[in-house]
Amino acid sequence: MKYLYYPGCSLEGTSLEYDISTKILLEAVDVQLEEIEDWTCCGATAAESQSHLLSYVLPARNLALAEKMNSERQILVPCSACYLNLKKVEEVIKKDKDLLGKINAVLAEEDLVLKGDVIVKHLLDVLSNDVDIEKIKEISQNKMSGLVIAPYYGCQCLRPFTVFDDPEDPHSMDELIRATGAQPFEWDMGAQCCGASNTSTKPEAGMALVGRILKSAKGADAILTVCPMCQMNLESSQKKISHKEGIDLEIPVLFLPQFLGLAMGKTQNDVRLDLNLSDTGKLIKARV
Amino acid sequence: MGQANNKGYLEQTETIKTMIQTCIQCGTCTASCPNIEFMDITPRHMWRLLLMDHVDALFLSKSFIMCSSCYYCTLRCPRGLELTNAMSLLKQTASKLKLKQFQRSSLFYKAFLDSVKKHGRVKEIEFMTHFFISMKNPMIPFGFAPLGLKLMLKGKVRPEFPSGGSGKLTALFKKVAELEE
Ligand code: SF4
Ligand code: SF4
Numbered sequence: 192m193k194y195l196y197y198p199g200c201s202l203e204g205t206s207l208e209y210d211i212s213t214k215i216l217l218e219a220v221d222v223q224l225e226e227i228e229d230w231t232c233c234g235a236t237a238a239e240s241q242s243h244l245l246s247y248v249l250p251a252r253n254l255a256l257a258e259k260m261n262s263e264r265q266i267l268v269p270c271s272a273c274y275l276n277l278k279k280v281e282e283v284i285k286k287d288k289d290l291l292g293k294i295n296a297v298l299a300e301e302d303l304v305l306k307g308d309v310i311v312k313h314l315l316d317v318l319s320n321d322v323d324i325e326k327i328k329e330i331s332q333n334k335m336s337g338l339v340i341a342p343y344y345g346c347q348c349l350r351p352f353t354v355f356d357d358p359e360d361p362h363s364m365d366e367l368i369r370a371t372g373a374q375p376f377e378w379d380m381g382a383q384c385c386g387a388s389n390t391s392t393k394p395e396a397g398m399a400l401v402g403r404i405l406k407s408a409k410g411a412d413a414i415l416t417v418c419p420m421c422q423m424n425l426e427s428s429q430k431k432i433s434h435k436e437g438i439d440l441e442i443p444v445l446f447l448p449q450f451l452g453l454a455m456g457k458t459q460n461d462v463r464l465d466l467n468l469s470d471t472g473k474l475i476k477a478r479v
Numbered sequence: 480m481g482q483a484n485n486k487g488y489l490e491q492t493e494t495i496k497t498m499i500q501t502c503i504q505c506g507t508c509t510a511s512c513p514n515i516e517f518m519d520i521t522p523r524h525m526w527r528l529l530l531m532d533h534v535d536a537l538f539l540s541k542s543f544i545m546c547s548s549c550y551y552c553t554l555r556c557p558r559g560l561e562l563t564n565a566m567s568l569l570k571q572t573a574s575k576l577k578l579k580q581f582q583r584s585s586l587f588y589k590a591f592l593d594s595v596k597k598h599g600r601v602k603e604i605e606f607m608t609h610f611f612i613s614m615k616n617p618m619i620p621f622g623f624a625p626l627g628l629k630l631m632l633k634g635k636v637r638p639e640f641p642s643g644g645s646g647k648l649t650a651l652f653k654k655v656a657e658l659e660e
Contacts, residue, residue, distance in 0.1 A: 351554060387548055
């Protein structure tokens with residue numbers, strides 16, 4: 192199995208451990224990645240609040256580069272914000288030929304053309320639908336049994352495009368968690384919002400949402416995420432929020448491929464647990 | 480508001496009005512919004528104001544700025560309206576009009592996009608520096624200092640100063656601006 196790979200800016204910087212653990216996990220389950228040459232930023236949430244056309248052109252440039260590579264027709268994206276931005280272009284140009292024309296008028300500045308024949312897939316979609324789960328089971332040998340793990344999906348891999356899971360009540364991570372011997376934590380916060388960039392621009396509102404999620408996760412041994420923004424929001428202010436709420440809300444937060452990697456015998460160093468901002472010590476003591 | 484005559488303002492709100500034309504005021508969007516406690520008017524009320532052309536009241540409110548693009552309202556609206564996109568269009572309009580209550584978010588996004596224009600990819604520390612400079616408020620970085628320091632200690636961001644030079648995506652940004660005029 193092979194995919195084109197769009198890491199996105201966060202995976203080169205603040206979420207390097209997501210990039211490294213994704214690659215190491217996929218290699219272990221026989222998935223090959225070929226990085227899109229000369230990829231650039233998808234516009235994140237910034238472009239859509241500044242300019243309509245720019246919010247399509249920035250992701251479209253990457254799709255056009257992918258098409259030009261004449262390789263695989265599927266792009267694997269680990270970051271949910273990047274995934275949605277790229278997916279949005281894939282979907283909208285099927286219907287809006289006028290917009291496609293405008294996008295191509297801009298891309299012509301770089302001699303690029305967007306035709307629309309690549310499919311954008313989230314890492315979680317690939318892990319839960321394309322990858323052979325038996326392989327994960329086989330290698331991990333129930334290494335994580337006894338642990339209770341809270342799957343956190345966030346918003347943008349589920350909505351507005353409902354591609355691979357229920358957008359209100361997602362469960363695609365359950366089987367992956369069970370494959371390691373652990374049990375999925377029962378909660379209804381998996382598809383709730385982490386506050387996204389509100390945590391930077393309107394901290395009070397952002398922190399309120401994070402606080403709600405952390406409180407609901409009480410009783411779980413760790414939270415798993417599939418998005419750099421969610422990961423950063425859930426990890427970075429645990430002490431501050433605990434202090435404010437007057438209860439200990441600290442909990443290890445890992446990217447899904449970090450957890451699966453550890454379950455499959457990779458070392459803490461392999462999945463770069465040293466880069467996590469939350470204290471993963473408890474989890475490690477319990478299992479690894 | 481004196482800016483109500485601005486051509487872009489009216490054109491934009493006309494577009495948004497068309498997007499939400501068939502709203503039946505059921506309130507599902509309001510009930511679904513995780514940021515509702517930080518909004519001064521509810522999403523349902525916003526659409527009503529817009530349909531009644533009370534655009535000034537809409538832009539005096541801070542509600543749309545609080546939207547974190549969770550897409551719950553879009554998912555659940557019984558009329559299938561693209562409400563998250565409507566919120567984004569309101570943010571774009573407020574940004575173009577340089578409305579005061581939107582300034583903080585707007586500068587944050589501008590600093591981010593400037594970094595993208597120049598390098599093609601985001602250099603997080605550079606765009607944060609730009610953001611602080613453009614806020615012209617030396618006290619603000621302290622709010623971010625604990626996280627910034629944590630990230631630096633982890634080697635996740637490197638302290639760098641904004642660099643000059645022609646930008647990687649300048650041509651694309653220029654063309655977009657031309658087409659959107
Ligand atoms: S959910 Fe849709 S129809 Fe109902 S009030 Fe909101 S916008 Fe109107
Ligand atoms: S998309 Fe925005 S307005 Fe709609 S429910 Fe989410 S936060 Fe509220």
